[in-house]
Amino acid sequence: MTETARELMRALGGKAKVAAMSHEQRADALEDFDISKLDAASETLRETHEWPTVAELDARVDQRGYRRGVGSLFRNSSYREAVDPPLPEGKVKRLKKMPEAPTLLDFFDARFAPSAHLLQSAALANRRGAAEETVLACLLHDMGGYLMKSDHGYWGAQLIEPYVSEKVTFAVRQHQALRFFADPATGYEYPVRYYEAFGFDYVPPPYIQAAYDYTRNHKWYMEARLVTMNDLYTFNPDIKIDIDEFREIVGRHFKQPKEGLGYDNSPVAHMWRTMINPDAPL
Ligand SMILES: [Fe+2]
Numbered sequence: 366m367t368e369t370a371r372e373l374m375r376a377l378g379g380k381a382k383v384a385a386m387s388h389e390q391r392a393d394a395l396e397d398f399d400i401s402k403l404d405a406a407s408e409t410l411r412e413t414h415e416w417p418t419v420a421e422l423d424a425r426v427d428q429r430g431y432r433r434g435v436g437s438l439f440r441n442s443s444y445r446e447a448v449d450p451p452l453p454e455g456k457v458k459r460l461k462k463m464p465e466a467p468t469l470l471d472f473f474d475a476r477f478a479p480s481a482h483l484l485q486s487a488a489l490a491n492r493r494g495a496a497e498e499t500v501l502a503c504l505l506h507d508m509g510g511y512l513m514k515s516d517h518g519y520w521g522a523q524l525i526e527p528y529v530s531e532k533v534t535f536a537v538r539q540h541q542a543l544r545f546f547a548d549p550a551t552g553y554e555y556p557v558r559y560y561e562a563f564g565f566d567y568v569p570p571p572y573i574q575a576a577y578d579y580t581r582n583h584k585w586y587m588e589a590r591l592v593t594m595n596d597l598y599t600f601n602p603d604i605k606i607d608i609d610e611f612r613e614i615v616g617r618h619f620k621q622p623k624e625g626l627g628y629d630n631s632p633v634a635h636m637w638r639t640m641i642n643p644d645a646p647l
């Protein structure tokens with residue numbers, strides 16, 4: 366447990382109490398934590414920590430047996446890994462067998478779990494009274510990272526495009542670029558963990574700058590911005606949000622194909638199949 370997580374647990378009266386909380390109470394706790402602790406922690410980190418440079422991170426590329434952009438389903442790793450270990454340790458886990466016609470929730474259960482980052486981001490959006498489509502966008506925003514971390518917002522948007530509204534796809538796709546640009550009016554700051562992940566002197570490439578300019582002037586700017594505002598960069602592994610909390614929202618806004626994701630002959634079916642069976646050799 367991180368020190369901030371320990372602090373939260375203490376403030377809430379311990380692990381058992383947190384486990385006994387309702388969804389609503391936990392979401393409250395999460396939001397309080399987000400505001401009162403994480404901002405302060407981020408500020409201290411920003412000032413006191415020594416961050417790697419882009420060149421230093423680049424020097425580590427050939428010191429690993431994997432590439433940092435690889436999807437988290439394909440190696441022994443957690444989804445969130447600001448500081449890469451020099452080499453992955455341990456083995457990948459055996460994946461659950463999936464139903465013949467898998468639903469989105471089956472993927473959460475059998476491929477993305479524990480997916481704490483997605484669940485906590487969506488819970489925060491929900492608690493803040495966001496529209497259902499925004500909650501869905503938050504729930505799905507980093508899903509692409511299971512398949513491919515590099516450009517994960519684009520992969521994620523492509524995966525869901527046939528099944529959700531244009532607005533949800535837009536929000537997921539454009540969060541990729543917006544993450545790198547602060548918006549003081551909404552309270553969104555450049556994430557401290559990006560200093561570690563990208564290097565403190567990192568400058569986003571021109572295509573990201575262009576995507577940001579495009580999104581900034583788009584009528585749905587706030588749809589994508591809300592994804593970044595509810596994106597919990599430091600999340601607490603001890604607060605468990607159940608996917609059931611979002612079952613109805615998914616039911617209303619995700620058009621589940623009756624053949625199952627991966628088997629509906631959509632242009633992205635193969636991408637879902639790859640997540641069903643990432644152990645296929647070819
Ligand atoms: Fe993301």
Ligand SMILES: [Fe+2]
Pocket residue numbers: 482486506507596597
């Ligand atoms: Fe995220």
